[in-house]
Amino acid sequence: GQNIDQPTEMTATEGAIVQINCTYQTSGFNGLFWYQQHAGEAPTFLSYNVLDGLEEKGRFSSFLSRSKGYSYLLLKELQMKDSASYLCAGLDSNYQLIWGAGTKLIIKP
Amino acid sequence: ETGVTQTPRHLVMGMTNKKSLKCEQHLGHNAMYWYKQSAKKPLELMFVYSLEERVENNSVPSRFSPECPNSSHLFLHLHTLQPEDSALYLCASSQVLDTVAHEQYFGPGTRLTVT
DSSP states (O other): OOOEEESSSOOOOOOOOEEEOOOOEEEOOOOOEEEEOOTTTTEEEEEEESSSEEETTTTEEEEEEEETEEEEEEESSOOOOEEEEEEEEETTSOEEEEEOOOOOEEEEE | OOOOEEOOSSEEEEEOEEEOOOOOOOOOOOOOEEEEEEEEEEEEEEEETTTTEEOOOSOOOTTEEEEEEETTTEEEHHHHHHHGEEEEEEEEEEEBBTTBBBOOEEOOOOEEEEO
């Protein structure tokens, strides 16, 4: 079966760094997405990885290891506005997104 | 209007009612999606329309009926729903080009409560 696993909830301190992990099992693989979703709002696109390695976008970076079926989202210099749920989604061989349940990130002052 | 819009934002309906959710995308995309989001569960893909053709999803109960009159509009018709159908219903759109993956853009969702 297809499955995406990520932690349910994480807590971090303002100004610190946090890494949100995601492991995936999909039928075929065409890349991995990360989305951010603030409470009561729509998910918004953060990153897409299809090749191994690290993609950096400002304070956010995303890493992929296809051999390990593993990805992480790295958030640096955390701000209170980063409090949100972070959704990991794998793209299968039919180009359908398989979603994780999301990681709720709580930022404390 | 920009991006993906959804109406209504909130809906309370009885189990015998009939209602429709509306989605409109202003991005020129050729694929649209309906998702169900329940608390602490993964997004559940309900329906996909790609190039205005529907991709069947046999696991969705027949009390949910999608309609895609053109590439910019998507509806979800609801009838005789159950309380467990209460959830956030999200619409999304993307550009599908052969084997190139593109991100999906989401609307703000309709919070549905079935009483």
